[in-house]
Amino acid sequence: MDEILEILENDARALPEEIAKMLKKKPQAIKEAIKKFEKEGIILKYKAVINKGLIKDVDSSVRALIEVNIIPQKDLGFDKIAERIYSFPEVSSCYLISGSYDLLLVVEGKDLQSVARFVAEKLAPLENIRGTTTHFLLKKYKEDGVILKHREENKRIAISY
Amino acid sequence: MQKNMKTIISKKVDDMQPSGIRAFFDLVLGMKEVISLGVGEPDFVTPWQIREAGIYSLEQGFTSYTSNKGLYKLRLGLSRYLSGKCGVEYCPDEEILITVGVSEAFDLALRAMLNPLDEVLIPVPCYVSYGPLVELAGGVPVYIDTCGSNFKLTPAAIKKAINKKTKALVLNYPCNPTGVSYTKSELEEFKKIILANNLICIADEVYDELTYDFTHTPFVSLSGAKKNTLYLNGFSKSFAMTGWRVGFACGPKEIIAAMTKVHQYTIMCVSITSQMAACEALASGRKAIEEMKREYKRRREFVIDRLNGLGLSCAMPQGAFYAFPSIKSSGLTSIEFAQKLLKVQKVAVVPGTAFGSCAEGFLRISYASSMDNLKEALNRMEIFLKNQRKCTASYSRKNSLR
Numbered sequence: 001m002d003e004i005l006e007i008l009e010n011d012a013r014a015l016p017e018e019i020a021k022m023l024k025k026k027p028q029a030i031k032e033a034i035k036k037f038e039k040e041g042i043i044l045k046y047k048a049v050i051n052k053g054l055i056k057d058v059d060s061s062v063r064a065l066i067e068v069n070i071i072p073q074k075d076l077g078f079d080k081i082a083e084r085i086y087s088f089p090e091v092s093s094c095y096l097i098s099g100s101y102d103l104l105l106v107v108e109g110k111d112l113q114s115v116a117r118f119v120a121e122k123l124a125p126l127e128n129i130r131g132t133t134t135h136f137l138l139k140k141y142k143e144d145g146v147i148l149k150h151r152e153e154n155k156r157i158a159i160s161y
Numbered sequence: 162m163q164k165n166m167k168t169i170i171s172k173k174v175d176d177m178q179p180s181g182i183r184a185f186f187d188l189v190l191g192m193k194e195v196i197s198l199g200v201g202e203p204d205f206v207t208p209w210q211i212r213e214a215g216i217y218s219l220e221q222g223f224t225s226y227t228s229n230k231g232l233y234k235l236r237l238g239l240s241r242y243l244s245g246k247c248g249v250e251y252c253p254d255e256e257i258l259i260t261v262g263v264s265e266a267f268d269l270a271l272r273a274m275l276n277p278l279d280e281v282l283i284p285v286p287c288y289v290s291y292g293p294l295v296e297l298a299g300g301v302p303v304y305i306d307t308c309g310s311n312f313k314l315t316p317a318a319i320k321k322a323i324n325k326k327t328k329a330l331v332l333n334y335p336c337n338p339t340g341v342s343y344t345k346s347e348l349e350e351f352k353k354i355i356l357a358n359n360l361i362c363i364a365d366e367v368y369d370e371l372t373y374d375f376t377h378t379p380f381v382s383l384s385g386a387k388k389n390t391l392y393l394n395g396f397s398k399s400f401a402m403t404g405w406r407v408g409f410a411c412g413p414k415e416i417i418a419a420m421t422k423v424h425q426y427t428i429m430c431v432s433i434t435s436q437m438a439a440c441e442a443l444a445s446g447r448k449a450i451e452e453m454k455r456e457y458k459r460r461r462e463f464v465i466d467r468l469n470g471l472g473l474s475c476a477m478p479q480g481a482f483y484a485f486p487s488i489k490s491s492g493l494t495s496i497e498f499a500q501k502l503l504k505v506q507k508v509a510v511v512p513g514t515a516f517g518s519c520a521e522g523f524l525r526i527s528y529a530s531s532m533d534n535l536k537e538a539l540n541r542m543e544i545f546l547k548n549q550r551k552c553t554a555s556y557s558r559k560n561s562l563r
Contacts, residue, residue: 007459011532018536021466022459159189159199159509161289161337 004033005042012046051148053140063092063108063137064115067101068123069130078102081128090118101133112136177293182515185499189509196538197530199509201337203401203482204529207438208449211400214441215434223433229425231259231409232436238443239409247379249387255414258421259407259431259439263367263395264290265424266410270329270363270391271298273419279328281363284314285517286485288337288365300328308519311476312339312485316350323358329391330355332380333365335372338516338525339485340478345378352383361416363391367408368481370399370450373458377480381411388413398481399450400442405435457482460528460535467539468526471546482529485513489522491546492553498524501549506541 003023007014016034020027037043052061068085072078078096082103086094093106109115115134124132140148167175180186189195206212230236236253243251251257260266267290271281277299283291285304292302305318319330332351335342343351355362364380381390395408410420461478468475468486475486488498495512502508513523528535 003455003459006455014532018463018532021463022532024462156200156202156204157190158192158195158197159186159511160201161511161515 065135066105067133068103070102071128197509198526199511202403205401215438218437227430247382251411261406263408266393269420275300280326282330286520306519329361335368335480342479372480407439464528484526506545508538
């Protein structure tokens with residue numbers, strides 16, 4: 001992977017000027033490279049990773065992993081039905097997977113009932129859907145490479161040879 | 162009472178100079194919320210698969226002594242690893258000893274080789290333990306000042322320091338504290354002198370994996386160098402395993418046998434948990450090394466550029482994770498600079514003089530710290546220098562009015 005992407009993936013706030021210093025390149029060259037990544041859709045957006053479990057007054061939400069079994073359509077395969085499903089705002093991620101199910105969805109709702117209603121009223125009745133299995137998430141330990149814990153204090157002694 | 166206690170301590174140890182900057186270190190350790198660029202170890206935690214191997218070995222009940230020389234499995238693994246890395250075959254039975262870090266290996270080497278008053282050449286500035294350990298082993302450290310040659314050892318300087326009593330040359334590259342390293346052709350010149358005078362080169366190559374601009378050349382890989390080389394290395398820096406304390410010495414079987422004698426009476430063996438983890442590091446740690454190295458390199462470019470921008474001229478270090486800038490433009494001594502910077506801006510760095518009095522006017526800045534920390538620390542140094550220069554300017558104005 002390009003080193004610019006490696007840096008931004010870890011710290012989206014890194015400035016082009018800083019990246020230029022790190023990679024010994026001109027800031028203009030970095031800016032252009034980033035623009036190109038954005039244009040090509042390689043960089044889609046910049047966001048903060050938030051540990052929602054620590055926010056006290058946030059509206060509580062629940063997440064579920066839903067396995068979906070599909071009857072593929074002639075000529076269109078899975079893509080058409082997948083599009084129909086991932087267009088629902090409740091679906092935050094959608095993957096085509098190998099194994100005994102076809103699609104894996106991550107669905108968010110404000111409570112158990114709202115997710116259950118989504119499955120029962122929107123998802124399951126869709127034509128071409130053979131069946132669904134819903135797994136509610138109980139606790140998040142790690143997400144996208146980030147371990148969701150308080151920042152640990154430095155374990156090294158502050159000065160050494 | 163005090164007088165009695167004094168007589169209890171051996172003269173040799175009593176005469177050892179305590180590090181001049183111990184008080185400064187205590188000051189740093191006593192302060193809170195300091196950004197420290199004074200740390201001599203990686204800021205990465207040991208890669209998980211290596212930690213897991215240590216845990217698993219405990220679960221399996223590996224809690225015993227190992228052979229004095231170290232687990233055969235580890236020595237064999239090292240032999241293969243070094244064969245690939247140095248192109249040199251070390252026999253796992255006779256030519257490899259597992260030690261408690263490079264520190265122990267270095268101490269053993271001196272105790273195994275030195276007779277009273279034998280001289281050991283040590284380029285300075287250098288890691289703090291070399292000189293005192295030579296003295297403890299009864300030898301005489303002969304310091305070669307490299308400050309006049311951009312901290313690079315030169316063949317002429319070695320030749321000048323050699324006499325009949327010279328037994329060994331310590332070559333630490335990439336170097337802590339300067340980050341200086343040597344190319345193959347530079348090392349060839351050193352080798353000629355080593356061989357011509359039948360010296361032992363004690364090559365401390367613990368930072369070898371962190372070489373950024375060219376491929377690291379192990380001293381022992383130079384043709385004909387093996388019988389005059391004691392190759393020291395360890396897992397601390399390359400695999401971020403400082404606290405596990407695993408190093409190793411490879412060399413002529415006579416030296417390794419002599420070192421093993423001392424090692425078996427003092428240490429017995431390195432902790433088995435650490436040795437098991439080290440085996441895993443050899444087996445699967447390569448990827449982690451590459452990732453860490455890329456990250457260090459980016460930090461290096463950033464830090465050196467910022468330092469030079471601040472008027473603290475700094476050569477590009479070729480390895481390790483240290484920058485060694487000159488602070489002469491500030492008008493302060495190394496220790497004054499470090500103390501003031503700590504008090505005013507809460508940034509900790511190590512005065513160059515910790516590594517030899519010749520390094521007055523320099524600082525060691527460790528970039529084994531997160532990018533966020535480095536950015537913030539350098540911003541604070543910028544403010545510090547601005548204020549410092551204002552002070553100096555108004556002071557000299559006042560003086561000129563008198």
